[in-house]
Amino acid sequence: MKIIVTGGAGFIGSNFVYYELNNHPEDEIICLDALTYAGNMETLAEAQKNPQFKFVKADIADRTAVYKLFEAEKPDVVVNFAAESHVDRSIENPEIFLQTNVIGTSVLLDACRKYGIQRYHQVSTDEVYGDLPLDRPDLFFTETTPLHTSSPYSSSKAGADLLVQAYHRTYKLPVTISRCSNNYGPYHFPEKLIPLMIINALADKKLPVYGDGLNVRDWLYVEDHCAAIDLIVRKGKVGEVYNIGGHNERANIDVVKTILQELGKSEDLIEHVTDRKGHDRRYAIDPTKIHEELGWLPVTKFEDGIKKTVQWYLEHREWWEHIISGDYQNYYQDMYGKKEVLEYSRA
Ligand code: NAD
Ligand code: TYD
Numbered sequence: 410m411k412i413i414v415t416g417g418a419g420f421i422g423s424n425f426v427y428y429e430l431n432n433h434p435e436d437e438i439i440c441l442d443a444l445t446y447a448g449n450m451e452t453l454a455e456a457q458k459n460p461q462f463k464f465v466k467a468d469i470a471d472r473t474a475v476y477k478l479f480e481a482e483k484p485d486v487v488v489n490f491a492a493e494s495h496v497d498r499s500i501e502n503p504e505i506f507l508q509t510n511v512i513g514t515s516v517l518l519d520a521c522r523k524y525g526i527q528r529y530h531q532v533s534t535d536e537v538y539g540d541l542p543l544d545r546p547d548l549f550f551t552e553t554t555p556l557h558t559s560s561p562y563s564s565s566k567a568g569a570d571l572l573v574q575a576y577h578r579t580y581k582l583p584v585t586i587s588r589c590s591n592n593y594g595p596y597h598f599p600e601k602l603i604p605l606m607i608i609n610a611l612a613d614k615k616l617p618v619y620g621d622g623l624n625v626r627d628w629l630y631v632e633d634h635c636a637a638i639d640l641i642v643r644k645g646k647v648g649e650v651y652n653i654g655g656h657n658e659r660a661n662i663d664v665v666k667t668i669l670q671e672l673g674k675s676e677d678l679i680e681h682v683t684d685r686k687g688h689d690r691r692y693a694i695d696p697t698k699i700h701e702e703l704g705w706l707p708v709t710k711f712e713d714g715i716k717k718t719v720q721w722y723l724e725h726r727e728w729w730e731h732i733i734s735g736d737y738q739n740y741y742q743d744m745y746g747k748k749e750v751l752e753y754s755r756a
Pocket of ligand 1: 415421441444446448467470490492493495534590592593598
């Protein structure tokens with residue numbers, strides 16, 4: 410099978426590239442990635458030694474480049490990870506989110522229609538369902554929960570999901586969609602909560618927790634996510650949506666404290682700062698469907714996954730030091746320099 414993996418130089422896409430090369434050595438993987446700030450060829454250095462792997466630098470919204478690639482390669486499967494993925498950046502500058510996440514997806518769908526495809530898989534997010542209240546721990550997102558987005562990021566992802574479903578209904582394109590909770594693990598770009606906190610703590614810098622820190626995310630180890638996508642692509646039912654999550658809900662403040670504990674650093678480093686605008690309170694996935702239909706269950710518990718992740722960042726300093734020595738410093742200053750420090754008692 411020949412699989413185009415878009416966004417394969419980013420966090421989850423690169424983990425998926427390695428998952429496929431390791432678990433399906435007979436398949437060919439073509440990574441299509443524009444190498445934005447979030448794409449990193451160092452991440453793909455090992456993959457590039459594998460003759461089953463090929464890298465093509467292109468923007469998924471560039472119709473000419475995408476059609477040329479499809480014409481030359483005639484892929485069997487497309488798995489679309491390519492996206493602008495950071496909520497905070499979407500709040501500062503929504504436009505690029507619409508361009509990549511919506512227009513880019515539409516170009517890929519058109520290419521699939523034009524050249525034919527066995528499966529187009531859209532990697533979506535639980536954020537399309539909006540958020541759940543903290544005082545209703547009995548509530549979870551299911552595949553039939555209405556879309557109800559909060560940020561420009563989640564709105565652009567929901568727009569893409571609707572297009573994917575429209576191409577299935579209208580043109581009978583063989584699609585699937587997965588909506589996953591927050592991932593963590595190797596190669597996570599340090600603008601996101603877990604790697605940012607690990608890297609700041611290692612430098613004895615303050616750890617900027619938004620608002621009261623009680624917002625809840627449902628953490629999934631990235632390899633478990635890759636295994637789920639692999640199953641959906643190969644065995645999932647065309648036209649279906651699958652939620653992916655593993656009942657690993659944690660308040661942000663507890664995640665940050667766990668990281669400090671792993672690193673033997675003081676909780677005095679924690680600093681509550683101005684909250685994110687429109688900050689979603691709680692995400693929680695009900696993964697019953699993917700479990701019952703495809704037999705998927707996550708294998709990594711948060712307690713083990715966070716240890717492995719901290720260890721990975723300790724052992725791969727060079728990887729993240731290259732990132733934070735570049736434009737990242739300007740990003741950090743722009744994003745955090747203007748935040749106010751809030752007073753919260755350290756209970
Ligand atoms: P990431 O930001 O780490 O990587 C995105 C990748 O896409 C980068 O390699 C970037 O260069 C590439 N890219 C961006 N714009 C592009 C364009 N126009 N053309 C081609 N390539 C482009 O993102 P991630 O965290 O790995 O997320 C991957 C996918 O998974 C996204 O679609 C995201 O919405 C979804 N998702 C992420 C999470 C999470 O916790 N990170 C959870 C659920 C769903
Ligand atoms: P993030 O990793 O950006 O993922 P998402 O917004 O997609 O869930 O953020 C995870 C949670 O951590 C979210 O509630 C926002 C919070 N957060 C902070 O408190 N401080 C930070 O510096 C960052 C980046 C996030």
